[in-house]
Amino acid sequence: MGENPVLSDPDANHVIDALQSLDFLVVQDIFLTETAQLADVVLPAASFAEKDGTFSNTERRVQLIRKAIEPIGQSKPDYEIICLISTALGYPMCYNSAEEIFEEMTRVTPAYAGISHKRLRQGSLQWPCPTPEHPGTKFLHAGKFSRGLGKFNPVEHIPPDEMPDEEYPFILSTGRRRYHYHTGSMTQRTEALEVFYPTEFLEINCADAEKLGVCDGDMLKVTSRRGTAEVAAKITDRVVPGMVFTSFQYPDVPINRLTNPARCPIAKIPEYKVCAVKVEKAS
Structure with a gap:
């Protein structure tokens, strides 16, 4: 669900x-990702612009999102899909809106108890926000840690x-590019x-490229003990000799x-x- 392993x-x-060995694979996503292409059934989910709800970020900030357009095609908000599956499996679940689900969450999550869609319509709030009158917590540890002193x-x-x-004489390190998010789906x-x-x-690195007779482009x-991928070279001093770097975000460079x-x-x-790899010109 929303993952592309x-x-x-x-x-x-x-x-x-492992995925191909499963008896039955269901993927719920907004696009036909590389993982979804292996599925027996793909459940089309609605994107952020096609549903109501909230996002909570790593700043603990809870923000309201509002549906801009109706879900396209047969897509549905995630909670509707989960409710339909649960009910079909014999455990009835019936929620009429994302707001109803959020209200239930605030009843069982003390840090969210004072947050509501009504308040979020006026602006975002940061948890903990334990009561409807609480302004939210801008700094989680203001002045000192909640335990007192920090623990190392x-x-x-x-x-x-x-x-x-x-x-395998090179170290391969992977990461992200600023323009893309996760697997780029x-x-x-x-x-x-x-x-x-x-x-x-x-x-x-320039020195490694020279030894291998490699030019830009x-x-x-690139081969490790587990697999191989082909990718164009970019000669740079951003990496030290003996190391190569690329991102995991491009399907054509898995x-x-x-x-x-x-x-x-x-x-x-x-x-x-x-991870240890060898690098050579592609034939």
């Missing part, structure tokens, strides 16, 4: 194999699961943002087929930033 998850070939937890350095060797369909960054490149084959699914034992985050 075929592009966003590490060791994506394994992800594809020393940790031991854990080396990456995979480092360069003779066969929305931002690469705008006919506007693509103008600023239409295609993806592999950033490679040459197609490169770089997460190469990345390592090894996870941090504490945060459980995959090692998107470090």
Whole structure:
């Protein structure tokens, strides 16, 4: 639901194999993403412009959104789809609006108890907002932390699961481009943002490019122990010798087929930033 793990998850070939081995796969999304293309059933969801509701961002700011147009085609707001499925499976769910759902949420979430669509029509609010009279909390920790003093937890350095060797001499690090969001399922369909960054490149240091006989724009084959991707070269000093960088946001450069699914034992985050690869000119 609203996720595209075929592009966003590490060791994506394994992800594809796992999804294809399922007896039945249902994907709910607003576009036919790479993941949705593997589904037995695709449930068309409404976009932000086709539904009412709220967004809460990482600033804890709750903002009201209002439907600008009716849902296109057979698409429906997410809550309507969930209600229909739940009811069909024998657990009746009936909500008449996003506002009704939000009211229920405020009854069971103390930090949202004082927030309502009526108040949000006057402007955004930041949780915690425990009562209808509360103005919201601009700074969560003003003056001091809620526990009093800050707590620092020393940790031991854990080396990456995979480092360069003779066969795979480069470190591949992945990230994002400022013009696109996540796997680009929305931002690469705008006919506007693509103008600023239409295609993806592999950033490679000048010294490494010279050793490999690579020029700007040459197609490169990048290979790890898990997979291969082809991408055009961009020679730069933004990366140090021995490292290459690209984003995971372009379907035609499925770089997460190469990345390592090894996870941090504490945060459980995959090692998107470090995996060993070899780089060569594409034939």
